[in-house]
Amino acid sequence: MSAIAGSTAGSTGTDPGLRARLRDFSNRHRSITVIVGMAITAIALPLIVLLPPFSSFSGQNIWLDGFTIAGIYVLLALGLNIVVGLSGLLDLGYAAFFAIGAYTYAFAASPFTGNEFPFWPMLLVGALMAATFGILLGAPTLRLRGDYLAIVTLGFGEIVPIAILNSSKYTDGPNGIGGITPPSIGDFLFPTTGNPWPFYLTMLALITLSMILIYRLQDSRLGRAWMAIREDELAAAANGVNTVTTKLLAFALGASTAGLAGVFLASKLQTVTPNLFRFDVSFTVLAMVVLGGMGNIWGVAVGAFIIFMIQSVFLKQLNLFFDNVNVPILSDIDFLQYQFLLYGVALVAMMLLRPEGLFPSRRRRRELHTEEDAAFGELGDPMGAAPK
């Protein structure tokens, strides 16, 4: 719908021809916006880290490796955004689908099972597996009101690691599955270390793709139905939206994105253990979505990236800094340890003060200014002014 909004922003929408052209234009523009935005990111990030202060923390390769892992979280956040942000369902067991994706690839390409399936198709398979489980879980519970879903997913998120832990016969239990084959193009096997570019670029490609697809969903009748459910489920039903199927689709699509991320993680770490998918992953991703601005795709992506960087780089550097300068109290505080305290405070503050998130979507600000946002949105700068 935002496509329409963007297009009709200027005209009062009396001339269909014009509107049609405008929408086609903006639609094509949407995908291009994403691609251009991601391309800029892809080139900008490696350059930025060459400048101080970043360059002083660690070398470019390490930064890129970090970005790749951050990318996994961006993917997760994008997926969870479909469920939480667009459809307003609270999924607290999101890591479970992440795990399912990862183990799917672990089964598909590791000495543990002896299979050697190629990486690229497995991306799809992993996504499908996750979606299947999403349906299995969602179907019985989505008929009920939303907050039941929250608790059921929370339970599910607990069960999956437990199940993996305790069915050693099939998952090697706590040992996890090692020796997973990294992706390869032709004969070129992605290097485990040394050259982070292959993984880095693959991750960017995945993110770009998912963003484009998610945008298209958001602009479709399905996306409208999601938002309608988020706004008022009963009214949505009373307007012909089949709430159960619609919610289930959101759930499954969100799950599939997590599955995608899982497959990538498995191939990156070459080892998966249940410990990687504990509930704190789910909550971290939830925090990313909420802080990034629920429902705003660019916002969530940027939010996820920044938060991950904060937790994995900034807090560490903070510790080191205070250790060095020996500030009386601060040097004793271990900031890494209180990461979740920060999340907690952020979540509460965010809900009370700025529910639209750090990077509010245009929709939420539209009442303030329409015209220039329409134009601005089309430019879609990666700082989260969502191109609507």
Added chain:
Amino acid sequence: MTQTADSGGRPTGGAAAEPSTLLEARGLTRRFGGLVACRDVDLRIPSGGIVSIIGPNGAGKTTFFNVVAGIIDPSGGTVEFRGRTLISRPRRTWLEPVFWVLPAAIVLLVEYLLGTFSGDEESISLGAIAVIAVLAATLLTAIIRPRWYSRFIDRFGVLRSARPNDVVAAGIGRTFQNIRLFQNMTALENVLVGMHLKLRSNLGDHLISSRRQRADEEAATRRASELLALVGLQGIENELAKNLPYGDQRRLELARALANDPVLLLLDEPTAGMNPNETAEMTALIGRLRSDLGVSVLLIEHDMRVVMGISDRILVLDHGEQIAEGSPDEVRRDQRVIEAYLGTGAS
């Protein structure tokens, strides 16, 4: 657009010509725990007619509405719409989940008997996958609810009343007493949501943003603006619903209800909280809907001028009981109605 309109299959124009029954409620009853919200309500709406339900507060008008709209299940009675039963008391609904797990259970049993689980890893994992797949398939079918599935569970006496979206699909649109717009969506988007069932593009179309999808959206947007114009809301397409003045919100909700080209409109106090002018406009609009679009209307209203003005027939409820039914004049003269109103203080 036009052909989609016709596919709505409503009797265009000549509705009055053949006053066939459009909707008929028989002995509709709903209790909450112990208290009976409405009991044995009978109602007949001829196609193209405007029928009103009046009654003091808490008379069960809205409950009746929600039952007809499929939002709450009736405790008894049925509603027939265009000759086919739409709403009825659900029976043995607990049985349905059983059917969801049954196939998977059977597969599991078979595998067990075949000794899959005493076999090697391969067979076990395959067996597990099979079970999960079957379960997933069953659940999907249950959610998509193809005809044969419904017929199948019907055979076991599982009877599930229509869901709100089924009711809409059947051709009934509604508005709410306390306006329920999608506050953070624009007026246009609100109407587009109302058009949900008219759009045919599917998930695949969305993902590849196919030509069909675009054409769909285009047509929908055009139609939506037409509807907004119809209710007199030109040029506010991109206003957020929550920023519209009260009267406009009511109209927007009406436009949204019309978006699916309904044959019957359920309007819950459409003029509540409006000033005389707005009321007059709304009344006129409702009249127009019947004359121009041939839409029949079921109306809950407190404003007697409106009710007496446009209704063909009036149904009077009090404490869930149906105390009178007839033409405006009959009702006006009915003794019990007067008592009911004087008794509880007319609103």
Added chain:
Amino acid sequence: MTTNALSARPTFVATFQRLRLGPYLFMVGFALVVYLIIGPEQFVNALTIGSIYALVAIGYTMVYGIIELINFAHGDVFMVGAFCSMYVLTTPLGQTGPVTDPPALAVILFIDFAVTMLVMGTLGTAIERFAYRPLRNAPRLAPLITAIGVSFILQNIIQIIYGPSPINTPQIIDPAARVVVGGLSIGVINIFIFVTAVTLMIGLQMFVSRTRLGRAMRSTAQDREAAQLMGVDINRTIAATFFIGSALAGAAGVVQGLYFGNIQFTLGFQAGLKAFTAAVLGGIGNITGAALGGFLIGFVEVTAAAQGYFVWAQAAVFAVLIITLVFRPSGLLGQQLGERT
């Protein structure tokens, strides 16, 4: 929350058949089966742990019943309660180990419970006032997320104060002390816990059904607007609900400390999850249901452990949750959800 209690009046017999008796019979039967499977000693364990879950579950169910919010922070209120009780016992009362002299013990216990429940009640009310009340008319998601945030905050505050590793709390009731009942030696502590829990529940039940505030709660739970029209002070009522629920969680915390003699800041998460499952199981919004649910969860868990499937206990609990939601979303005692959304 006790909607069925209200609606029970007109057609009592019908309600009696529909809601009242069945679940209790089921419960008794279930307990009997469990007893036969796991034997007396485990049964005592189940009852004990079940009492704790029940106490926590009641808080969930009350809050959900009145403002339809899953108070994720509730589990952590329970955890904080345990720590509060430890503080009370160690610092002001200077306890270290078992207290043998009964009167002294009684006094200490009374102080401990009173202070902890009071503090936790206040904490709960404060949380409601600052984290939830501003969001009462916001979309459903908002308070849920806030609740999660609050839960993080509580956990980390405790972690900052007491550190990440488990802490010992004085077990003023000698955990080794046992009495022989019908040839079966039962820990005094187990009996104490069970009795305390049941007493509190009965007290609450009477409070809700007899007092004015209790009636206000029930009417608010039924229909907030209507209650408001009838002159019920909604804010005060909701605050009271939070106070009572959290106080009970605090009591559960005390009991936890006495029983295990060791507490940790992560306590709340698991307990909260199981307690909520209990609340749903019993029919969310229904106090008696929550109590029954709590014991049910206890049974399930201990049975799993007794049968050597301890690692699956958690999974079993959630399996129970999902099955309940599929086949009887209204739980054991809950009434059918009005809206089918």
Added chain:
Amino acid sequence: MKITRLAAAAAAAALLVSACSSGSTPSPSAEASAGASAGASAAASAGEKGTLKIGVTLPLSGGAAADGQPTLKGAILAVDQANEAGGIGGYKIEVLPLDHAVNGKYNEQQAAQDMQTFAADAAVIGVVGPYNSAVGKVQIPISNEAGLLQCSPANTNESLTKPEFGALDYRKSFPDRINYIRVAATDDIQGPAMATYDYSKLGLRNVLIIDDVTTFGKGVADNFQTKWEELGGTVADRVGAPPDTTDFNGIISAAKGKNPDGVYYGGVVTSGAGLLLKQMRQQGLDIPFTGPDGIVNGPGDAEGSLIQIAGKDAAAGSYGSLAAIGDFPGKADFTAAFEEHFKNDADFNTPGAYSGPAHACATIILKSLDEFLKTSPDADQAAIREGTRAWASDTSHSFDTVLGTESFDANGDTTLPFISFYTVDPAAKDGIGDWVFKEQINFGAE
């Protein structure tokens, strides 16, 4: 289509960038540790040929700090001693510690990133760590491909080194290039050792085996059980109890019925060993409580130690194995040196169970470096890294460490697989209660 073009463009940019990017840049963390060691090594005239780094990868924050910090300091001590002695072959050595604890718990993902950091930093010639076997599984593939010498003081999971347990999955890139060595005995020695001890020394016959369902706990418990059944002992019950378990009463009551005469807990204190022991005693199950090194963690006044949680009297009758030499030759001197060196630190100023092994690891890396530099003094950093690895993994070489004379077999496992046994003495450490050394056995000698 567009995407591929994007990729091409980015790749081009990449080449450009990597061309002009200067190899590795010193990180403040390095400075930090340098500062730590500089205090000692100021006098030394080391470093005219520059500095080399020894990475340390451990969980250093939160609940895991108690494991990580003393171990880290063991390594720091070794390095500082080397610097005081004038550095190694003209190089000054820095310790570069990276913490992979997230929310106070080890995190494989972070650990992998840290190993990437080490691998990319050409000045890093060896890594001490990790602590948890699960972390090793993520790091070894990276360090193996980078050919970076890694010496773990504490990893005991056998699958990390021994091909028959699937070690080759972790060194896929260069299966024959051993870069991961360890001074700790593996669980397939530690577990059985405790089994033998329980059976012969404690005379147990029917034990209850509980594990905490982690890589380490379950692994060691499995090994224990296998050996135990070989010896002819019976298993009363085998139960798993996840690390977040608080209520063991169910398990205990169930077990009581099968009247075991001993308990083996495969796991660590943080996953509930203390609570289990406490609740056992409360239910009047006064039988020996035995376990691996995971339960031997400090005296009764140490926060979160087994003795402190269970209470010293309840802890009496606990026996733990340590996958390292208990009273190694230089123990007294080492402890003295350690306490002297870190006397100014607020906490962790006494050696932990793995300070000695960490010191040994660092020593081994330094020794290898030294030997290599003797042969080829002017090698560049890449060559030094490879040379060090090669020298250390050469089975014919041996190293004089605080633990004694270490050497490594073809898989990189120590040839001194000592297991030492400890028991809790409530009276020890003037009444606080502490673990006291009983005896030690060298299973390499068998």
